[in-house]
Amino acid sequence: MMLVLACSASTMVATQTEAAAQAREAPPAQNSLNIPDDVTLFGKSDPNIRKATAIINGEIVTGTDIDQRLALIITANGGKIADEEKERLRLQVLRNLIDETLQIQEAKAHDIVVDRAEVEQSYARVAQNFGQSPDHFTEYLRQHNSSPASIKRQIEGELAWGRLLRRNVQPFVNVGEEEVQSIIERMKASKGEDEYRIGEIYLSATPENTQQILGNARNIIEQIKQGASFQAYARQFSEASTAAVGGDLGWVRLAQIPNELAVAAREMQVGQIAGPVPVPGGFSILLVMDKRKILTADPRDALLSLKQLSIAFPEGTTQAQASSRAGAFADATKKIQGCGTANDIAAQVGADVVDNDQVKIRDLPLPLQDMLVNLQVGEASPPFGSVKDGVRVLVLCGRDDPQDAGTPSFDQIMTQLEDERVNKRARIYLRDLRRDAVIDYN
Template sequence: MRTRFTGRHAKFAIAATAALLAATPSSSQTVSDNAVPQAGLNIPEQLTIFGEDNPNVRRATAIVNGDIITGTDVSQRLALIVTANGGTVSKEEEDRLRLQVLRNLIDETLQIQEAEANEITISQAEIDQTFNQVVQQNFRRDLNSIEPYLRRNGSSTYTLKQQIKGELAWSRLLRRNIQPFINVGDEEVNAIIERLNASKGTTEYRIGEIYMSAAPEAAEQVASNMRQILDQIRQGGSFVAYARQFSEASTAVTGGDLGWVRPVQLPQSLADAAAQMQIGQVVGPVQVPGGFSILYLIDQRQILTADPRNAVLSLKQLAIGFPPGTTEAQATSRAAEFATATQNIKGCGAANEIAANIGASVVDNDQVRLKDLPGPLQSTIANLQIGQASQPFGSVTDGVRVLILCGRDDPQTATAPSFDKIMSDLENERINKRAQIYLRDLRRDAIIEYN
C-alpha cells in the first residue's frame, strides 16, 4: 500500500509559463478573460501588459546562483527525452519541451547546489551504477554502444549522468535534513492495517501518473500541453521517460509509479477514471485539485485476496512454421490440420509424440506466471484443465502454436503489508511533502539570470 499524495515537488512554475505561452505578442495587450485573481495578490480582472511578451525570442540559457545552464545543456537534455520516446516529435512539441527542459534543469541545479552546501557528495561509482541500470532498462542497450548512440541523436552520456546525479543528491539531502525529523506512531500504522482488513476483497490499482500544476488562468494551456504529451505516449513514447522529465509529483524519479493505491486514497476524479480503465490504458488529462494528471493503469488486484493471475504454470508449447511464399489459404489449411492434431492430445505425456508426427517443435517452461502471458491468452489458459491444449494462435509470418497446460500452482492467500512496510510508506509520504516545501524555498531564494 502506498499513499496517493506523496508530495508534489514541482519542477518549476509551469502555470506562469503556460500563461505566457497563451498570450498573443503585441506592444500593448489588454486582457479581459474574467480570470479569478490569485488570493492575496489583488490582481485586477482588467489589465494591460506593456511591452513585448514573446517567449520565442528568449534564449534557452540561464545562470542559477552563479552556475551556468548553457544552450548545449538544454539541447542535449531535450535530445535525450526525444530519443527515449521514439526519436521524433513535431517542431511545436519540441519548442514546448525545450521550455520545460530549462525549468527542469533549473530545479536540478538548485538541488545539486543545496546538496553541496550541506557537504553531500555523490561518488562517480554511485552515478555509474544507476546509469548502467537506466541504460539497460530505458534504452535496451549495452554500455559500449550507448555513448555513440546518444551522440548520433544529439545527446550524451554526460547529460544523463548529470540528471542521475541530481536525483541521487536530492534524495540523500532529504534523508539527512528531513527524514530524521519525521515521526510515525505505531497507532497510525495499526489503524491502516485495520482499514486494510476491513477493505478485503475491494479493488486497488497500481497507477502511473504524470502531474502538472495549473493556476486557474493557465488551466487551458496546461491541459493542452498534457494532451500533446498524451499523444506522444499513445504514439509509442515512453510513459516512464515523460514522467521522469515532466511530472511535478515527487514520484517522477520512479517514472510516475504511485504503487498500489485504493480509490479512497485518490482524488475523486482519478478514482473515477481508474475504475473505467483497462490494464495498459493511458488516459488524460484528468483535472485534479491544483492541476491535471495523465494516468497509466499498470495493474489492478483485490485487496488481501489472492490474485489468480499470479498462478505459476507449467506449459508445453507446440509450434509449426510456414516456408516463405506460403499463401493465406495454404497456411489456413495447415493450421486446421495442426489444430485437429493438437486438440486430440491427452495430457503432456503424449505431446512430444504427436509433435514428432506432425513436424512441430516443442518448448517446455515450468515457471510461467499467468499474468505474464499476453492479455488475450490469459483468459483462455486460465480456463484450461491439466493436459488440455489451447486453441491455435499465430500468423503466417510467425507460425502457429498451441500451449498445453501441464501443471498449475495457484497463489497463496494474500496478506496485509508488513508493519514495517506501512510505516516506511507513511514516512516517505511525509518526507515528500516536506520536499515540496524545501524546493519551493530554494526557488524563492535563488538568483536566476536569463540570457
C-alpha cells in the same frame, strides 16, 4: 507523488471551492492594480525567438544540455516524436533542468555533495537495464546525439535531492503507531477488494499557466498512446518524487488516493491510460499497471509448466494460404489429450515444440493471461498469432498456484505513509526554491 489521504484531498477541494466563490465576488484584478483599459505596449516579448538557455543562480544551462536531454527522451521513445512535439518538449526539458539545478544547488548549500563513485555505480545500473556495459552504453548514447554526462547529471540531481529530503524533511514527518494500526485493520476488513498498481505523471499548474500545462499533458498522453514509454515521460517530466522510478506509485487502494484519481482509476482496465485528471495543484496522468485483490492470492501469480507448439509461414505466404494451414493446425491441436500426446501431434503437422517451465501468468500478454487462468492441466489453448509471427498453441502441463498474500508489515505501511508526506513537503520545498531563485533567460 500525488498520494494524500482522501480526507485531505476533500479538504483541499473544499478550500478551492470557497476560494473560487470569493474570487467571483472580488473586484476585477485590473481594478485593484489600477491598470487603465487602453494600454500601449512598448516593445514585445516573442517566445519564438528566445534561446532555450538559462542562468540559474549563476549556473548555466546551455542549449547543448537541453539537446542531449531531449535526445534521451526521443531515443527512449524509438525516435517517434513529431517536430512540433520536440519543440514543446524542449521547453519542458529546460524547466526540468532548472529544477534539477536548484535541487543540486540546495543540496550543496547544506554540504551535501554526491560522490562521483556513487554516480558511476548508478550509471552502470542504468546501462545494465539496457543490457549493455557502461562503455557500450556510453557509445550508444553518443550515437543517439546524447551523452553520458546528461544521464549522470540527472542521477546526481536525484541522489542529492533524495539525500537532502532525508536530512531536512523526513525527520520532521511523523506517523503515529495508532494510525498505522488503523490502516492494518482496514486492510484486513477490505480483504478481497481491488487493489491497483498505478503509474502517475504529475504536472503542477497555476491559474496563469493552466491551459499550457493542460496542453502539455494532452500531448504526453497522445505520445504514450502512440507507443511512447510512460516510464520515460514520467522520469523526465513528472514533478512527483516517483519520477525517479518511472512514476510507479506501487500498490494502493482507491481509498488511499485523492478522490479525483480514485474515480478515474476505478473505470480503467490494466494497461489503460487516463487524464489529464485535475487534482489540487495541477494535473495527473494515470496508468493502471496492474490490479489484484487485497490480501488474496492472485491466480495470475501461478507458475505454469507449458509446452508450446508453433508453425511458421514461409515468406510470400498469402493470408488465404496462412488461414488454411492455421485451420489444419487448429484441428490437429484439438486432439491433444495432455502433454504426453502433444509431441506426436506436433510431428504430424510439422510444428516446432518448446518446453517452458516456471512461467508466471502475469508475465504473459494480457489476452493470454485471461485464457491461461482458466485453462486446466492437459488442455491446449486456442491457436493465436499472425502470418508474420506464425501460429502457436500452448499446452498446460502443470500449475503451481500461489498462496494468499499476507498483510503488509507495520514497518512497510509506516514507510509508505512517511513517503507520501515527504513527497508532499518536497513539492512545496521545490516550489519555494523556484520562487527565490535568480533565473536569467538568454
